[in-house]
Structures are given as C-alpha cells and as structure tokens.
Amino acid sequence: MATTSVFDYVIVGGGSAGLVVAARLTELQDISVCVLEAGGDITHTPEASVPGYGKALWFNKETDWGFLSVPQKHSEGAVLPMFRFTGLMQLNRATAREYDALERIGNIGWNSAEIHKYMVKSQTLAYTPEELAENHFEADKKDFGSGPILDTPSPYKLTYRDEWYKALEECGVPYNANAIGGETMGSWMSPIAVHPKTRTRISSASAYYEPNKHRKNLTIITGAHVTRIQLNTTSGKPVAEGVYYETNGKKHVVSARKEVILSAGSIQTPQILELSGIGQKKILDEYGIPIVVELPGVGENYQVGFFVAMSYELKPGHESHHPLATSPEETISTITNICAFVPLPKLEDHQALLDLARKSNFSKIPPSVLNIQQEWFKDETMPQIELVTIPHFLPTAYQPEPDPEKRYLCVCGLLLHPFARGSIHINSSDAFKHPDIDLSAFDNEVDWQTFVQGAKLTRKVHLKTRAFNDVVAKEIAPGSDGDTQEGLEKYLKVQLVGGYHPVGTAAMMKKEEGGVVDNKLKVYGVDRLRVVDASILPFQLGTDPQTTIYAFAEKAADLIKEDI
Ligand SMILES: Cc1cc2nc3c(=O)[nH]c(=O)nc-3n(C[C@H](O)[C@H](O)[C@H](O)COP(=O)(O)OP(=O)(O)OC[C@H]3O[C@@H](n4cnc5c(N)ncnc54)[C@H](O)[C@@H]3O)c2cc1C
Numbered sequence: 001m002a003t004t005s006v007f008d009y010v011i012v013g014g015g016s017a018g019l020v021v022a023a024r025l026t027e028l029q030d031i032s033v034c035v036l037e038a039g040g041d042i043t044h045t046p047e048a049s050v051p052g053y054g055k056a057l058w059f060n061k062e063t064d065w066g067f068l069s070v071p072q073k074h075s076e077g078a079v080l081p082m083f084r085f086t087g088l089m090q091l092n093r094a095t096a097r098e099y100d101a102l103e104r105i106g107n108i109g110w111n112s113a114e115i116h117k118y119m120v121k122s123q124t125l126a127y128t129p130e131e132l133a134e135n136h137f138e139a140d141k142k143d144f145g146s147g148p149i150l151d152t153p154s155p156y157k158l159t160y161r162d163e164w165y166k167a168l169e170e171c172g173v174p175y176n177a178n179a180i181g182g183e184t185m186g187s188w189m190s191p192i193a194v195h196p197k198t199r200t201r202i203s204s205a206s207a208y209y210e211p212n213k214h215r216k217n218l219t220i221i222t223g224a225h226v227t228r229i230q231l232n233t234t235s236g237k238p239v240a241e242g243v244y245y246e247t248n249g250k251k252h253v254v255s256a257r258k259e260v261i262l263s264a265g266s267i268q269t270p271q272i273l274e275l276s277g278i279g280q281k282k283i284l285d286e287y288g289i290p291i292v293v294e295l296p297g298v299g300e301n302y303q304v305g306f307f308v309a310m311s312y313e314l315k316p317g318h319e320s321h322h323p324l325a326t327s328p329e330e331t332i333s334t335i336t337n338i339c340a341f342v343p344l345p346k347l348e349d350h351q352a353l354l355d356l357a358r359k360s361n362f363s364k365i366p367p368s369v370l371n372i373q374q375e376w377f378k379d380e381t382m383p384q385i386e387l388v389t390i391p392h393f394l395p396t397a398y399q400p401e402p403d404p405e406k407r408y409l410c411v412c413g414l415l416l417h418p419f420a421r422g423s424i425h426i427n428s429s430d431a432f433k434h435p436d437i438d439l440s441a442f443d444n445e446v447d448w449q450t451f452v453q454g455a456k457l458t459r460k461v462h463l464k465t466r467a468f469n470d471v472v473a474k475e476i477a478p479g480s481d482g483d484t485q486e487g488l489e490k491y492l493k494v495q496l497v498g499g500y501h502p503v504g505t506a507a508m509m510k511k512e513e514g515g516v517v518d519n520k521l522k523v524y525g526v527d528r529l530r531v532v533d534a535s536i537l538p539f540q541l542g543t544d545p546q547t548t549i550y551a552f553a554e555k556a557a558d559l560i561k562e563d564i
Contacts, residue, residue, distance in 0.1 A: 007255070009031070013268070016204045016553070017556070019209045022209070023212045030217075034221065036224040038223070065267070069082055072440075075496055076493050078441070081497075091547050099112040099115040114555065118552070119143070122147035122149050124144055124151065149193060150196065152192055153191065154336035164389065166465075169467075170467060175187055176188045184542065185382070187338065190338075221245075223248065227244045228431065229262075229276040230242040231526070239527040240256065242260065273516070274289065277292030279425075297506075302440075304500075310412075314472065319391075339388045343383055343384060346457070347384075348457070349453060360419070360444055362444065369509075385413060393410070396476065411458055411461075414499065415450060417540055420443050422437075423436075423505075424436065439498050456488070503545065504535065506523075508521065508537070516535075530556070
C-alpha cells in the first residue's frame with residue numbers, strides 16, 4: 001500500500017459542507033488541503049447544472065448512492081429510497097429559536113446570532129427591487145452579505161400563487177413576508193439557488209470549489225472511496241493521522257499533518273467512524289472491528305422527517321410545468337415552490353395531539369432535547385408541518401401518466417420535527433456495503449397522528465377553500481380514498497417517502513447524552529478528528545437544511561483556523 005501524499009488537512013467528502021471547508025481553509029496559502037470524494041465531478045453535466053433535471057440523478061448509479069432503508073416495521077414493512085442528491089434547491093432558514101436551542105443543550109457558541117453571522121457570510125441577496133416587490137418578499141439587507149450562494153427568485157410565474165396564499169389564510173395560516181428573518185411560520189415563496197444569468201444550479205461545487213480550483217494548495221481526488229480513518233493508538237489518546245481510500249480497486253493512504261475532517265454526510269460519516277473502530281462495542285465486535293474508542297452515540301439519533309405527496313389536476317387557464325418539457329427555461333418551473341410552515345394549533349384536533357405527546361414516552365430522545373421538542377410542539381408559532389407545492393405531475397397508481405393537454409400540481413406534506421429516532425449502522429466490515437438505515441418511521445403515535453392531520457390540512461387547502469375553488473379541477477391522489485380516515489391512512493402509508501434531510505448520526509451534544517462531537521466539532525476521545533456535515537445536527541430543524549449546513553461549514557472553517 002503506497003502513501004500517495006501528505007497534506008495539512010484531509011477532508012472526506014466533497015459535498016455541501018466539505019467543499020465550503022476546503023475553500024475557506026485554502027484561503028491560507030501555506031495550508032494544504034486534500035478532498036477525497038467518492039463520486040465524480042458532475043458540476044457541469046446538464047443533469048446537475050440544469051434546475052429541474054435533478055430527478056435524472058436519483059437511482060442513477062453515477063450520481064446517487066442508491067441507498068434503501070431497512071423495512072420499516074411500523075409502516076407496513078416499507079423499504080424507502082434514501083436519495084442523496086440535492087434536487088430542489090430551496091434556500092430556507094430555520095427559526096432563530098431552533099438555532100438558540102443548540103446552545104441551550106450545551107453547545108456554547110452555537111446560537112442564532114452566531115449562525116446568522118455565517119449565513120450572512122455565505123449568502124447574497126440577488127433579487128432586484130422589482131423582484132422583491134413582485135414576490136412580496138420584504139427581505140432585510142442585514143440578513144445577507146456578499147457570499148457565493150446567491151438567493152434568487154424563480155423566474156417562473158405561478159398563475160395560482162396569490163390564491164394559494166389566500167387559501168392558507170382561510171385555514172388560519174398567514175402570509176409571511178420575510179420568512180428568513182427568524183420566524184418561519186406562514187406561507188411564502190422560497191428563494192432558490194439558481195444563477196440569475198446562466199440559470200444554472202448553484203451548489204457548493206459551483207460556488208465554493210469552481211472559483212478556487214486553481215489554488216495550488218487545494219487538491220481534489222474524485223472516485224476516491226474512503227474506507228477508514230488511520231488512527232495512531234500508540235500513545236494514549238488515539239490520533240487521526242490520515243485516511244485509507246480506494247480508487248478503481250487500488251488501495252491508498254493519505255496523511256494529514258494537522259487534521260482529518262469527516263464531511264461524508266449523515267449516512268456515511270457514522271459508517272466511516274464505525275469502520276475505523278469508533279462506535280458501539282457490541283456492533284463493532286459483531287463485525288470483527290477492533291474497538292478504538294467506545295462512543296455509543298455513533299449512528300444513533302438518526303432523524304430524517306417524512307413526507308407524502310398529493311396530486312391535483314388544475315382547471316383550464318392555470319399553468320404549471322409541462323410534463324414533456326426539458327429546456328432549462330421550462331424545467332426551472334419545477335423548483336418554483338410556494339410553501340407553508342404550519343404550527344400545531346392550526347391543525348384539526350391539535351388538543352388531542354398535545355395530550356398524546358404529553359402522555360408518550362420518548363425514551364430514545366436525550367432529556368435536554370426532549371424538553372425543547374415538547375416545548376416546540378405546544379408552541380403557537382413553531383412549525384410542525386410544511387406544505388410544499390411542486391408545479392408538476394406526480395405519477396401514482398391513480399394516474400401513472402399525465403395528459404399532455406392538462407396541467408397538474410403536486411403538494412408534499414412534511415413532518416418537520418419527528419419524535420422518532422432511528423439509526424444507521426454497519427452490517428459488515430466491508431466499506432463498500434451499504435449500512436443498515438432504519439428511520440424508525442412512525443414508531444410513535446404522535447408522529448403518525450400529526451402527519452395524518454397535516455394531510456387533512458393539505459386536502460382542506462386545495463379542496464375546501466373559496467380561494468382555491470377556481471384553481472383545482474380535481475384531486476387525483478388520494479381522491480375519494482382520502483375521504484375516510486381509513487382510506488387516507490392507507491394512502492399515506494403506501495405513498496410515504498423518507499425525507500431528504502437526514503441529520504443527527506454524529507450529533508453535537510454532550511457525550512453522556514449520546515453526543516459524538518463537542519462544540520468545536522471534535523470527535524470525543526480522538527485527537528485531530530472533526531466532523532463537519534449534516535450529521536452534527538442534534539435535532540431536525542423545521543426547514544430545508546442547506547443554508548444551515550453552509551453556515552455551519554463556514555463556522556467550522558473558522559474553528560479549525562483558530563487552532564492553527
Ligand atoms: C432529493 C433531495 C432534494 C433536496 N433538496 C433540498 C433543498 O431544496 N433545500 C435544502 O436546503 N436541502 C435540500 N436537500 C438536502 C441537502 O442536499 C442535504 O442536507 C445536504 O447536501 C447535506 O450536506 P452534507 O455535507 O451533510 O452531505 P452531502 O452533501 O451528501 O456530502 C457528502 C459527500 O460525501 C461523499 N462521500 C460519502 N461517503 C464517502 C466515502 N466513503 N468516501 C468519499 N466520499 C464519500 C458523498 O459522495 C457526498 O459528496 C435535498 C436532498 C435531497 C436528497
């Protein structure tokens with residue numbers, strides 16, 4: 001086995017977080033960084049750069065890992081696809097209280113003011129004054145800086161946008177003119193990450209890597225599958241000295257003079273830790289991996305949220321994505337999302353849900369987090385359900401093919417703060433074998449009943465409001481099956497999708513509560529090893545996570561620089 005090279009920092013994973021850290025560290029010219037990415041560089045392929053082509057990447061071996069969950073025993077044995085490709089590109093932020101909760105559970109220096117500072121650093125408001133007015137978006141300039149991620153409006157105009165806002169208002173959910181200012185409750189249109197001139201997707205690859213790829217101190221090796229961390233255990237506390245990886249069946253090791261940074265995402269970061277001997281002894285023993293650091297929280301605390309989509313046919317005169325459209329101008333319409341963030345009191349039967357939550361025992365949730373989650377559940381303004389409209393056809397058993405003459409609307413209902421805690425663990429010592437991904441979907445009645453109420457709200461908005469009466473011709477799915485409690489619940493179980501936002505498997509929490517990293521993102525019990533990706537989030541945020549992950553990675557880069 002040959003040592004290929006030595007760098008100051010080795011980053012595992014060139015995704016959303018990893019490339020931000022690489023770009024910021026290599027601003028220091030005397031620091032060398034190597035990023036190892038298992039996938040290829042797809043930044044300029046039409047599938048990755050044209051907004052709306054995202055679906056072409058799902059289940060595509062070249063671009064998606066093809067992860068599947070283990071059968072979900074509380075959801076009729078469903079095996080859910082766990083896509084790992086970013087498809088939509090909504091740039092949303094959580095409420096300020098959610099970021100403050102990071103500090104409330106013991107992570108000093110992680111609060112809304114601090115995260116806001118890094119959101120400002122990473123994001124630029126790229127709306128013209130006319131676009132702000134047209135989108136009823138009262139953005140505050142202090143929430144943006146001149147960072148590489150551009151927040152832009154979709155150029156596609158929805159014919160039913162204002163009716164949708166009014167329909168939500170009829171259901172008690174007001175319009176929110178600045179939902180990225182710290183309070184997300186309400187309905188609004190999400191800013192998107194699409195370049196205003198080229199109409200190409202903005203990602204950490206296009207925004208943080210492309211402009212800096214000429215740097216002599218930045219090396220990216222693609223097709224490099226990291227198999228484990230090189231740990232030196234000869235002098236007391238184990239030290240991360242590099243990583244082992246494989247390219248085209250050839251084995252390599254790359255050394256890190258200063259640190260190894262794991263940014264392999266919520267599914268593979270815990271996998272790599274376990275393969276390296278960091279995790280639960282019982283699991284590592286089972287696969288013959290010598291234990292280096294016993295850290296029971298690795299791979300636990302997995303939260304992903306859940307969603308289900310419903311499908312509507314629009315009345316003549318209303319526009320949406322043409323099912324056969326492929327040009328960038330046309331496919332961009334599929335990411336023109338109006339969304340609504342709905343707290344519990346806006347759902348029917350919310351008192352019953354509160355009673356249920358009070359009586360339930362969530363033994364897998366650490367006490368400090370559970371207190372906060374119960375507090376949010378009661379909160380009049382903390383969203384628990386998100387409705388997202390995606391203006392295109394949804395193939396279902398009810399109607400597998402679109403009628404090209406007609407226009408459709410698909411609406412997803414998401415459970416934002418699930419009480420379920422799943423896990424991701426290795427099932428082999430082979431680094432190429434997918435780990436067991438268990439969402440624990442609906443292992444508790446509170447999640448399930450809240451999800452059902454969210455679906456009822458979705459149907460009410462689209463079928464029972466005056467404002468939307470002239471917009472929807474009919475509901476295709478679940479259609480009349482949704483009129484009975486039994487029929488609706490069956491539909492939700494069959495159409496359930498595991499969320500796209502996995503977090504929590506290397507949580508930034510106290511070690512005794514199941515934490516894996518401290519507030520400097522250092523792995524407990526190991527020197528020179530940090531985690532910087534979505535896995536550090538100890539709880540699910542009620543938002544799309546990308547902007548938060550960029551901000552976390554920006555902060556992580558500063559934390560690392562402080563130690564140089
Ligand atoms: C379909 C879909 C749509 C989404 N839409 C949105 C949205 O609209 N807005 C939003 O905010 N968020 C969205 N998300 C979520 C967002 O994409 C993720 O939360 C975010 O990318 C997570 O960042 P990360 O750095 O933790 O992991 P990733 O971005 O997944 O990066 C991890 C990287 O590590 C690499 N890697 C893994 N294992 C290894 C290994 N062993 N060796 C080498 N490299 C490895 C992976 O290939 C990957 O490139 C969406 C997600 C999906 C799946």
